[in-house]
């Protein structure tokens with residue numbers, strides 16, 4: 001038995017065998033074929049048929065939206081135009097691998113040049129071509145492996161599309177060697193309630209089939225556990241499932257103070273799960289997740305459809321929608337496709353929207369129309385606001401377009417420090433602790449090597465949160481938290497003690513946070529906050545608060 005550690009996402013526990021995500025394939029050599037065109041063509045025929053069949057049967061197993069995507073991919077492997085292109089290249093002396101690579105690449109370039117919907121299919125072509133080449137070379141196909149038995153997926157990191165398409169009946173948990181707790185893999189994992197531990201050094205040296213216990217609440221992976229350890233982990237899994245089934249009410253402290261628990265969502269597909277978890281509304285709707293692959297800006301009509309659906313799901317409830325947050329880890333080529341040395345410090349968030357104001361106006365127009373036809377309480381907010389002047393810019397446009405409640409995200413230390421002036425203009429603030437931590441500690445949230453700095457328990461981050469909380473209380477303006485910090489149950493209590501009036505998180509975390517809030521009064525929350533602020537480091541802040549929360553342990 002040995003142990004690996006990383007940063008746990010959520011509190012889930014899982015037990016099962018490892019399956020590793022294969023590394024991407026290298027580009028096939030340009031060497032001439034040694035077996036001749038007839039044999040190369042036969043190899044291609046077999047590989048294309050087997051790949052199409054494999055993709056189709058994966059689709060049948062997945063069903064729903066995934067099946068549509070996979071069927072469309074299977075058709076690419078059957079495409080006669082691509083086949084004749086491959087044959088021409090083979091006749092000119094190429095190996096099957098190289099011919100497939102070049103033919104698919106040529107087709108991909110063509111789709112990218114057409115733009116729009118066709119361009120969005122370009123990455124699917126890459127996936128299919130990699131699968132065919134893998135089959136030709138006798139190596140495992142890249143992408144999420146398939147298996148008939150449930151497994152724990154180990155990967156360097158996952159593309160958002162891979163995470164979104166994970167088959168949750170098969171993937172028990174996710175372990176990545178890269179990525180911090182606020183990487184988008186982690187966020188999507190939370191959204192899909194996948195037990196995950198990220199930033200695990202040594203994860204890639206685990207062998208397929210090795211049994212592990214993944215405990216996200218401690219960030220510990222037990223490799224080759226004993227029978228006793230396995231039984232204990234299974235009992236914890238059962239206990240959590242039973243706790244999740246307990247009837248749910250609004251979020252509140254032990255003294256009855258209402259702390260609304262809201263959902264972070266990235267698509268309208270998550271609405272039912274959020275309501276089932278007892279979300280009292282939406283505290284952060286990440287609109288950029290709707291358009292991650294889009295090559296051109298979404299139209300008002302396209303956006304209106306999404307937003308109407310979202311608001312219908314939360315009729316009578318508060319829904320906070322964030323304007324497109326492009327840049328750094330969430331590239332949106334239609335908003336900013338310039339190469340930047342430091343994209344996290346570049347033209348992102350509201351800065352990028354401002355550079356293309358028509359896109360911001362289209363989005364707010366679509367939101368305003370959807371709100372007029374709904375009885376949900378729509379609030380809009382701007383991402384990555386760093387000045388008072390930017391706050392005024394956004395709030396003015398939102399009001400002009402008929403959106404009454406306009407606020408800003410506090411994700412940059414400058415906004416936290418000037419929260420009193422920002423909240424004099426904005427209707428509310430929502431603290432994005434993921435970016436606020438990244439910028440306060442100067443640690444890229446995407447980088448596994450600095451993930452230990454990405455800890456929202458850091459007293460410097462908490463002091464900034466406290467600044468915003470005090471400004472909100474003085475001005476009577478709501479201060480929400482929508483970063484992943486709100487999903488850490490004990491930290492959630494600290495954040496309330498610092499002045500947060502609502503907490504928004506991935507729906508999977510709501511149950512654990514609700515139970516924790518109910519254990520403590522407001523006075524206790526304030527005492528926890530003071531203890532955390534007095535600490536020197538995130539570790540000592542955590543320990544100080546734990547000592548107050550669990551005096552006997």
Ligand SMILES: C=C(OP(=O)(O)O)C(=O)O
Pocket residue numbers: 182284286325411431432433434435436482483484
């Ligand atoms: C909620 C946040 O926004 P995102 O994670 O989407 O950058 C944040 O930065 O905390």
Ligand SMILES: [Mg+2]
Pocket residue numbers: 411432434435
């Ligand atoms: Mg952010």
